[in-house]
Amino acid sequence: MTEEKSLNFIEEIIEKDLAEGTTGGRVQTRFPPEPNGYLHIGHAKSICLNFGLAKKYNGQCNLRFDDTNPSTEETEYVESIKEDVKWLGFQWANELYASNYFDQLYAFATQLIQKGLAYVDDSTSEEIAATKGSTFEPGKNSPYRDRNVDENLRLFEEMKDGKYKDGEKVLRAKVDMAHPNLLLRDPVIYRIKHAHHHRTGDKWCIYPMYDFAHGQSDSIEKITHSICTLEFIHHRPLYDWFIEQLEIYPSHQYEFARLNMTYTVMSKRKLLQLVNEGQVTGWNDPRMPTISGMRRRGYTADAIRQFCETIGVAKRENMIDVGLLEFCVRESLNKSANRVMAVLDPVKLVLTNYPEGQTEELELDNNPEDPNGGTRIVPFSREMWIEREDFMENPAKKFFRLGPGLMVRLKGAYIIKCDDFKKDENGNITEIHCSYLPESKSGNDTSGINVKGTIHWVSVPHAKVAEVRLYDRLFKVEDPSSEEGDFKEYINPNSVEVLSTVYIEPALANTKPGDRFQFLRKGYFATDLDSTSEKLVFNKTVGLKDTWAKEAKKG
Template identity: 70%
Template sequence: MSEERSLNFIEQIIEDDIANGVNDGRVLTRFPPEPNGYLHIGHAKSIVLNFGLAQKYNGKTNLRFDDTNPVTEDTEYVDSIKEDIRWLGFEWDKELYASDYFDQMYEFAVELIKKGLAYVEDATSEQIAASKGTPTTPGTPTPARSRSVEENLDLFERMRKGEFKDGEKTLRAKIDLASPNMHMRDPIMYRIKHAHHHRTGDKWCIYPMYDFAHGQSDSIENITHSVCTLEFIPHRPLYDWFIKELEIFPSHQYEFARLNLNYTVMSKRKLKQLVAENYVSGWDDPRMPTISGLRRRGYTAASIRGLCERVGVQKRDNMIDVGLLEFCIREELNRTANRVMAVLDPVKLVITNYPEGQVEEMTAENNPEDASAGSRTLHFSNTLYIEREDFMEEPPKKFFRLGPGLHVRLKNAYIIKGESVEKDADGNITTIYATYLPESKSGGDHSGMTVKGTIHWVSAAHAATAEVRVYDRLFKSENPNAEEGDFKDFINPDSLQVIKEAYVEPGLLKAQPGDRFQFMRKGYFTVDPDSTAEKVVFNRTVTLKDAWAKVNK
């Protein structure tokens, strides 16, 4: 954002470090996603922060995949993560993987065993949890804690060779079973997983835990500022302990508040459920909070970066209103999106006194916010489509659209007067009949008449057919995570409405996936990748105004 702002607390730390010559003034951050799902908008905040800090202080950022769990990881996720980061406008210095360091981490573990600071455990995960005690009562040592260094070295080597089954053994750090921090009560460093790894294949059957792999990876890369979210505050003493005992480069961890949005969920586990159980069409469903879903819905990288800057970097978690994200994209698209006319719920309008067969060309401004956007030509004829909601047979007072005896202006065209209607056997209006004022043409109106309403339209003979997907918020609950019961019970049943036959200006047939438009009076829409040469598909990005602002107020 252009206006001056005060430094956030991490920027202040970095500036103090630079001033004091810490790490010779060098700044190296990292973004360390686990490749077990698609990135969501919460990750976007971390990306913007880590890459932004490096850019501001003439540093660099590594992209390091935390690929220590072969069961859940896939190259599909690796590829999607790289695409999302680049789309957000950032480029990393080095592409690295925790698996690059598996040999080094193994040696680190051996070193800790030799120092008497790690041991091979026989107990199950349940037994380990029980032996750790509670936050107010100390843990009790298992028999394995007193094993000799030699026995531990032998067992750990046998773990590596695959002599034991999954869960049969673990490697634990030997720290303090009475620590008030439960993470320091002999945490697990390695577990056995006989699973194929997407990069190392079947070389390993033991894999380091996050708490052991993360700090050591930071240290190996000489990361100066390891920025993560607040839930890792209790993990920081363990992060520091491993680095101290291994006597390696002293990377340091700093924590900030994650981005939480209302009306959505951002747990990867829950997002996976939505995909696997077909509540959404995939990770890039436009209702998903994933970066790929937001991109497909029509959000821009600038609007997401703008949200992250507006939210700022805080030390306390809070809930951000999704309306702020919608404001960011509205603000951008109002400046940049061309205006077009699209009729989503069409009813036929026949202008009875306009010459049948005559076609008139009207000039329309593409974007009143951008003079350089130019203009386009619209074709006008005696048969049009208008929105069904723009006509009422028995209109109430202050209804400034079309009805019997009511006048309204057709955008960029003429003033018309409603006359009569034709209905089908069920009483539904099929055709509206109107007359026009020939002297009321836009840009040269000599009718002397002033009307309060203007409606949009498309010529029936020239209109193109389009599919329009009207997306809304995926959840009807402001905080589905806090609701009792299954979070999926609070999915909004009206989060998607598919309009198979909307009518749009014919020029939109040339629109390409990703192109964005304002459908006059309807909202902002983008072209979906499902579009073909024969049929264009539009996704609604956002309404023109916040339709949820007064809900539940």
């Protein structure tokens, strides 16, 4: 008997609403990103929550773009967001845009003016800010607050018709300049912005503010549960005020804790800085916390969904260790990634008693964790590449790899014994000479010899050359946003290392961007977008173990 998983607080609300018939037996959610950048792992949490709730309760989830700020929004971002949502495994019921509702939102604003609940203000943004007051003192009424309805209607229409410059006038809701919640002190609901919109072109030169567009868009779509992050909790009274005054469908807003993760920044503004200032190669740089960056690095959608489910839905902010995300990635890739051999820091090994010119074809399992994973053929020859760290001239007591007189097994092949080695004038090992035991072949070993070490290898005449990019965390402190000074001062200078000559199995010659592998003993890697048939490129996704935690303990 399996233990039933407890409900999170939003699921409890939904089940109560369904039981009481509050929403007419419906569950309608939405994911409403602004198309002003690429989605990051924090958005993935919101995507999994909104689409997951709709699926669990046989409802629907809309993808609605909050495209009310034309100067920062681009079609490129729209397309990337759609790609990310699909890649995570979700499909929206309707693809919608706040710009779909510009005519309706304008009509709503006009309705507020007619009810004496909105007015055109000629004050500058600085003058408006100066009259807002503080948590300890009330604000002051604008000198334009008592304009009559007809004048406000005329001025608002003139704003729409392009008669005024940016910032010359705004439309404000008339709520209460003494309200304890500063957001309700006559908030701006429309501003003038002469900018080309990625969908509506130059039809509009006035655009609704987020607080005005958001709740009304929810209402138009009859969203039953409008789920936002905690920073919007103070916006909820205004959300409700607009719906109540306009007497429209009563959508309700609920807030949950956003995702904060160690060694990461989640601010789109800061991520855009990293891109624009060349600190990273783009939004999909594998070091970025963007979904596209994680996909390029080799993370799986399954791992991200599992991560979001594991951290759960809470009402209180907390910091999640990035190690938990990496754990989920390892768990996913352990089950799905084929094992291959790649030598990152090569040194040549020669089997002096193996026949020259001979090649054997060894059959190795692709993935021992997957009974249906199949096998592959790996060529074996007299000369091979091994990792430089797998040989020690003066081996330590418990060094179970190669050294003078020591024996190891070559993965899937034979036991070998080190007989000799060569060094250059600088003392670097250039070639290792070994003899192999013909009777010790894996799967048919009659040698009677047991060795403690097994190392990986790649046959020299059959090896393919690849570039490997070793990625580490982008920041060297846990919470770069909370540190003093510019957050970019805390970028990890060793966040990427490029290895230009890595030898890989010939089976990898036909790999495609996005393919994922476990490089035996080295970690998980993914074929990069930069790969071509002439030059293969692999990104390190995550190590086999959490080495960062060990380093942190040392520090």
